[in-house]
Amino acid sequence: MTKHIFVTGGVVSSLGKGLTSASIGMLLEQRGLRVRMQKLDPYINVDPGTMSPYQHGEVYVLDDGSETDLDLGHYERFTNSPLTRDSNYTTGQIYLSVIEKERRGEFLGKTVQVIPHITNEIKSCIKKLAGDDVDVVITEIGGTVGDIESQPFLEAIRQFSLDIGKANCLYIHLTLVPYLKAAAEIKTKPTQHSVGLLRQIGIQPDILICRTERGMSQDDRSKIALFCNVASEAVIEEKDKDFSIYEVPFSLVQNGLDELIVKHLQLPAGKLDLSPWNDLMHRLRNPEHEISIAVVGKYAEHRDAYKSIYESIDHAGIHHRAQVRIGRIQSEDIEREGPERLLAGYDGILVPGGFGERGIEGKVEAIRFARERGIPFFGICLGMQCAAIEFGRNVVGLTDAHSSEFNKNTPHPVICLLDDQQNIVDKGGTMRLGAQVAKLAEGSRAREAYGVASIDERHRHRYEFNNSYRQQFIAHGMTFSGTSLDDGLVEIIELIDHPWFVAVQYHPEFKSKPTQAHPLFAGLIKAAIQRRQSRGERLKEIETT
Numbered sequence: 001m002t003k004h005i006f007v008t009g010g011v012v013s014s015l016g017k018g019l020t021s022a023s024i025g026m027l028l029e030q031r032g033l034r035v036r037m038q039k040l041d042p043y044i045n046v047d048p049g050t051m052s053p054y055q056h057g058e059v060y061v062l063d064d065g066s067e068t069d070l071d072l073g074h075y076e077r078f079t080n081s082p083l084t085r086d087s088n089y090t091t092g093q094i095y096l097s098v099i100e101k102e103r104r105g106e107f108l109g110k111t112v113q114v115i116p117h118i119t120n121e122i123k124s125c126i127k128k129l130a131g132d133d134v135d136v137v138i139t140e141i142g143g144t145v146g147d148i149e150s151q152p153f154l155e156a157i158r159q160f161s162l163d164i165g166k167a168n169c170l171y172i173h174l175t176l177v178p179y180l181k182a183a184a185e186i187k188t189k190p191t192q193h194s195v196g197l198l199r200q201i202g203i204q205p206d207i208l209i210c211r212t213e214r215g216m217s218q219d220d221r222s223k224i225a226l227f228c229n230v231a232s233e234a235v236i237e238e239k240d241k242d243f244s245i246y247e248v249p250f251s252l253v254q255n256g257l258d259e260l261i262v263k264h265l266q267l268p269a270g271k272l273d274l275s276p277w278n279d280l281m282h283r284l285r286n287p288e289h290e291i292s293i294a295v296v297g298k299y300a301e302h303r304d305a306y307k308s309i310y311e312s313i314d315h316a317g318i319h320h321r322a323q324v325r326i327g328r329i330q331s332e333d334i335e336r337e338g339p340e341r342l343l344a345g346y347d348g349i350l351v352p353g354g355f356g357e358r359g360i361e362g363k364v365e366a367i368r369f370a371r372e373r374g375i376p377f378f379g380i381c382l383g384m385q386c387a388a389i390e391f392g393r394n395v396v397g398l399t400d401a402h403s404s405e406f407n408k409n410t411p412h413p414v415i416c417l418l419d420d421q422q423n424i425v426d427k428g429g430t431m432r433l434g435a436q437v438a439k440l441a442e443g444s445r446a447r448e449a450y451g452v453a454s455i456d457e458r459h460r461h462r463y464e465f466n467n468s469y470r471q472q473f474i475a476h477g478m479t480f481s482g483t484s485l486d487d488g489l490v491e492i493i494e495l496i497d498h499p500w501f502v503a504v505q506y507h508p509e510f511k512s513k514p515t516q517a518h519p520l521f522a523g524l525i526k527a528a529i530q531r532r533q534s535r536g537e538r539l540k541e542i543e544t545t
């Protein structure tokens with residue numbers, strides 16, 4: 001029978017519930033268990049696809065085309081749990097489904113209420129992940145305990161243990177144990193209050209994971225245990241990790257979390273095998289190169305907006321044993337100050353995806369700079385479209401070439417709306433989304449990097465390269481190295497006559513793992529290392545700890 005773990009959070013938001021849940025999933029998988037991961041989000045949007053990156057951070061796209069919360073990125077990077085649209089539900093989706101059922105008359109005249117109809121719907125979404133081939137489902141509840149929005153979710157997971165038996169459920173609560181400078185001690189009261197709120201709803205957490213800046217003493221643990229009604233060995237310290245997020249699982253193991261879970265749920269677990277992760281940590285701690293990559297975006301100052309991009313750069317750094325310093329450059333700053341001052345020192349330039357006109361000209365300038373100076377360049381989605389605009393304007397000579405997304409009247413729409421987007425009005429879930437197969441041209445950089453003739457990558461876009469410009473671009477030296485199987489859509493463009501100039505219409509950052517870097521990110525980092533070396537700069541001594 002599938003067992004269930006529920007992860008809630010208290011005291012403050014941004015405690016790292018997603019990372020902690022992903023780490024738990026990873027530890028259980030490394031003990032031979034079959035894990036499924038899920039996130040329940042209390043907001044009313046049906047999915048995060050319609051939210052601004054300022055509000056929500058990156059929208060993480062799955063193979064099946066669902067637009068999901070960025071925590072699912074952590075799940076995929078840490079575990080092999082297959083994720084589908086059942087892996088992320090929002091309040092909006094839950095209500096939408098209940099209201100549609102009501103309209104169909106499925107409730108047979110009953111008054112439709114939060115309890116039981118909404119809670120039943122939530123429970124059925126959790127149950128969808130259980131099955132004969134699954135040992136444990138880990139369900140993370142978004143938001144913070146005490147929020148009005150998350151109450152139906154908490155009520156549903158409370159009922160869940162009544163439905164399937166207490167012994168088959170485990171409640172983990174993540175809290176903050178702050179250090180108060182003035183008192184020179186850590187404070188347990190916020191944790192007590194947060195657990196108090198949970199117990200009021202009827203949920204007694206089995207395990208508390210305490211985020212702390214400073215370590216906790218045995219006394220602190222005993223005090224939390226006593227006041228929160230949990231065993232003292234079930235008070236787990238999770239100290240802040242400054243070096244890398246990939247240290248989190250190690251710290252949880254040190255504090256006995258995996259064993260605690262396995263015992264509590266009586267899981268058929270094997271011995272913990274962390275060898276791939278030990279290797280990763282070793283590489284991280286012992287780099288042989290140091291390079292810098294500029295990420296030129298519209299939301300560069302907002303870390304979560306390009307979460308998977310930054311992670312993928314790190315993975316490629318781990319792969320090539322390079323410590324990568326990432327420069328987060330606002331593309332509008334390039335418009336004001338020019339590329340030379342902001343980009344000259346970098347070993348590589350990456351332009352990520354995006355929407356809207358703001359900062360476009362800065363991105364185009366950054367790409368021109370990379371192309372003309374031979375700086376390794378990687379363009380992703382809008383980054384590829386900007387590369388096409390730049391090449392159209394400055395190499396092919398198409399004055400005012402643009403994307404029709406930004407200039408409807410451009411004389412040269414080198415980027416135009418996808419054919420099947422012409423009549424779409426609704427914004428939610430209507431882009432070209434999810435995994436699509438592309439074929440790679442023999443002899444291209446992309447073909448060499450991937451090492452295979454066809455690939456499967458995730459998409460999220462409405463615009464595409466305008467095929468009526470293909471021949472002109474080819475005549476001026478552009479290679480179309482990846483196209484859809486029917487040749488109709490351009491997926492990858494590259495300049496062979498450049499150390500590394502590759503741009504893709506899809507989002508490779510959703511398929512990179514710390515233990516398995518994405519080939520194109522690895523290609524960028526390799527080219528950046530070569531550039532750094534060819535410039536003859538001495539590699540900086542890097543402190544290893």
Ligand code: GLN
Pocket residue numbers: 352353354355356380381382383405460461462463464
């Ligand atoms: N705005 C562009 C499009 O819709 C690029 C999208 C993206 O970068 N994800 O095609």
